[in-house]
Amino acid sequence: MELRPPPKQQHHRRRGSEEEEEVTGMEHGPFSLRAGAGGFWRHDDEGRGGRRGEIKEVDFFLASRDAASWRHDDGFRGTHGGGGGRDDVNIGLDLLTTTTGAVAGGAAAVAGEEDTAKNHRKEATATATATAVDAELRRVVEENRRLRGMLEELTRSYSALYHQFLQVTQQNHHPHRHPDLIMNNNGSSLTQTHRTAAALNPTTTATTQQFLEPRASSTAQLLAGSDAAAASDKEAGGDASPSSLSNAGGNKRRAAQDETAPARENSEQAAAELPCRKPRVSVRARSEAPMISDGCQWRKYGQKMAKGNPCPRAYYRCTMAIGCPVRKQVQRCADDKTVLITTYEGNHNHQLPPAATTMANTTSAAAAMLLSGPAASRDGGLLGHHPAAIFHQSFPYASTMATLSASAPFPTITLDLTQTPAGGAGSAAGLLHALHRPPAIHPAAAAPAMPFALAPQLAMYLPQRAAPGMLPAATGLGTRQPSVMETVTAALAADPNFTTALVAAISSAVAGGAHQALSTTPRGSAGALAGDDSGDGNAAASASAEPTADAPATSGSPPRLATQSCTTST
DNA sequence: CGACTTTGACCTGCGC
DNA sequence: GCGCAGGTCAAAGTCG
Numbered sequence: 001m002e003l004r005p006p007p008k009q010q011h012h013r014r015r016g017s018e019e020e021e022e023v024t025g026m027e028h029g030p031f032s033l034r035a036g037a038g039g040f041w042r043h044d045d046e047g048r049g050g051r052r053g054e055i056k057e058v059d060f061f062l063a064s065r066d067a068a069s070w071r072h073d074d075g076f077r078g079t080h081g082g083g084g085g086r087d088d089v090n091i092g093l094d095l096l097t098t099t100t101g102a103v104a105g106g107a108a109a110v111a112g113e114e115d116t117a118k119n120h121r122k123e124a125t126a127t128a129t130a131t132a133v134d135a136e137l138r139r140v141v142e143e144n145r146r147l148r149g150m151l152e153e154l155t156r157s158y159s160a161l162y163h164q165f166l167q168v169t170q171q172n173h174h175p176h177r178h179p180d181l182i183m184n185n186n187g188s189s190l191t192q193t194h195r196t197a198a199a200l201n202p203t204t205t206a207t208t209q210q211f212l213e214p215r216a217s218s219t220a221q222l223l224a225g226s227d228a229a230a231a232s233d234k235e236a237g238g239d240a241s242p243s244s245l246s247n248a249g250g251n252k253r254r255a256a257q258d259e260t261a262p263a264r265e266n267s268e269q270a271a272a273e274l275p276c277r278k279p280r281v282s283v284r285a286r287s288e289a290p291m292i293s294d295g296c297q298w299r300k301y302g303q304k305m306a307k308g309n310p311c312p313r314a315y316y317r318c319t320m321a322i323g324c325p326v327r328k329q330v331q332r333c334a335d336d337k338t339v340l341i342t343t344y345e346g347n348h349n350h351q352l353p354p355a356a357t358t359m360a361n362t363t364s365a366a367a368a369m370l371l372s373g374p375a376a377s378r379d380g381g382l383l384g385h386h387p388a389a390i391f392h393q394s395f396p397y398a399s400t401m402a403t404l405s406a407s408a409p410f411p412t413i414t415l416d417l418t419q420t421p422a423g424g425a426g427s428a429a430g431l432l433h434a435l436h437r438p439p440a441i442h443p444a445a446a447a448p449a450m451p452f453a454l455a456p457q458l459a460m461y462l463p464q465r466a467a468p469g470m471l472p473a474a475t476g477l478g479t480r481q482p483s484v485m486e487t488v489t490a491a492l493a494a495d496p497n498f499t500t501a502l503v504a505a506i507s508s509a510v511a512g513g514a515h516q517a518l519s520t521t522p523r524g525s526a527g528a529l530a531g532d533d534s535g536d537g538n539a540a541a542s543a544s545a546e547p548t549a550d551a552p553a554t555s556g557s558p559p560r561l562a563t564q565s566c567t568t569s570t
Numbered sequence: 571c572g573a574c575t576t577t578g579a580c581c582t583g584c585g586c
Numbered sequence: 587g588c589g590c591a592g593g594t595c596a597a598a599g600t601c602g
Contacts, residue, residue, distance in 0.1 A: 299573085299574070299575085300574080300575060300576085301575090301593095301594070301595075301596095302576090302577085302593070302594055302595080303575090303576075303577075304591085304592070304593070304594095306591080306592075307590085307591060307592085313592090313593095315593070315594075317594095319573095319574095327593095329593095
């Protein structure tokens with residue numbers, strides 16, 4: 001019998017003062033949980049008469065309307081913020097201007113010496129203020145410079161480790177290389193293999209994953225060999241055997257998957273369908289809320305106590321479409337309970353709402369980045385449009401945030417967004433700087449024949465360019481889609497926490513190609529996804545990047561979308 | 571009544 | 587083969 005925390009159901013169900021108190025406490029957490037900004041959960045609370053006062057989710061992509069009150073609070077942001085179309089100005093300059101105006105007015109109105117002295121004092125005060133602001137600005141810039149240096153060092157270390165990893169992986173898997181892999185390899189390096197293959201055919205992402213999955217290659221070899229049939233039966237859950245029909249759990253799931261692909265034409269397809277081959281993307285974020293809002297609708301189907309962690313792990317299944325295979329696990333970090341670890345597995349078989357798209361793009365792009373390697377972005381040619389390349393071009397700073405674990409049962413890419421540098425604003429500014437270079441992405445987006453089409457998430461940012469097939473609901477809203485910069489700065493304004501800003505920044509600008517590349521499945525749903533790329537764009541356009549009540553994520557949202565809870569005991 | 575959460579039971583994979 | 591841990595199912599309970 002497994003360990004379980006004391007029953008929390010009653011506590012969860014009966015809204016009491018302590019729950020509200022918890023909410024109150026969360027408002028002071030690193031994530032802004034105020035309802036006024038139109039968070040994803042807010043739609044549910046207000047629109048569906050949900051449980052008031054209950055905050056079970058923190059919106060990762062809270063594009064706060066509070067951005068209207070957005071202000072530069074440091075000089076560096078001001079340096080890069082102007083490109084977002086904002087007219088923000090340096091506070092210090094404002095103060096000076098105001099004071100100067102007061103001086104002029106006073107001089108005109110009063111000629112007395114006392115007033116003159118007073119004006120001199122005011123002027124002196126204004127000068128001192130300007131000096132202080134200037135000094136602060138210099139300090140921030142200097143701190144930013146220092147952090148950049150640290151970041152570059154980290155990046156170098158990461159690259160070195162990554163290449164070591166590639167070498168080790170190549171040594172481990174070369175004897176068991178999949179036939180298709182060999183065909184694609186052409187004697188070139190592992191990295192190059194993936195680069196070329198991925199650029200030519202997104203489906204080869206699955207092939208690349210074989211390098212990352214120790215069991216995968218051996219399985220593929222088994223399936224490709226003379227024992228393919230037997231191995232296939234075994235690996236597929238033995239759905240042909242009578243005994244397995246009565247089995248619950250994994251066999252049923254595999255049987256269900258086999259229903260969608262009754263006849264496997266080759267070993268690659270069979271191997272790729274195995275659940276164990278799905279890579280996972282784990283996002284670590286600091287949050288007091290029990291679950292981050294990623295835009296999708298999730299239904300909790302289980303909760304377990306994981307060994308070595310006092311906090312239970314919750315299992316969620318995507319309910320935005322029937323049969324969507326995507327699942328996620330939510331668990332608090334054992335070491336730091338403020339860190340929420342959300343692990344995604346599988347690929348959506350439906351269009352995603354914008355918020356979900358951003359998260360999917362973020363994780364997928366990070367995964368693509370890691371799968372293809374940091375060197376990929378520096379390549380020209382085919383790889384110039386590889387999602388990883390885009391990710392790198394857009395986020396040269398991001399490589400240090402993501403790690404890949406090949407030791408886990410699943411190839412798991414971890415996006416660690418919990419590490420807030422001391423000069424977070426400086427690093428954020430680096431991202432802002434990166435985001436300020438949209439041409440790195442737009443050309444690829446504009447080319448329909450690219451390995452992946454226009455990133456839907458990005459499409460809505462393109463000026464003068466309506467996403468093809470934009471839903472009337474979107475166009476009818478008449479709301480201006482925020483620019484990348486605005487999204488980032490709005491997030492910064494909504495929540496000074498760096499991780500939040502980071503997520504918003506990455507999510508807003510990562511091209512959808514990465515999503516497509518990684519979401520491509522060998523079953524053909526990939527084709528649907530690829531074909532629906534513009535559909536994603538529709539989805540992205542159908543609702544504003546700001547999840548507001550005006551633009552619900554989906555028309556068919558279950559009533560309790562916002563009240564999904566993860567009862568993580570602490 | 572439907573949608574959702576909770577939770578005990580069950581299944582599978584893996585290590586010993 | 588056994589035990590453990592992870593993952594999932596499905597009945598029961600809850601809520602609007």
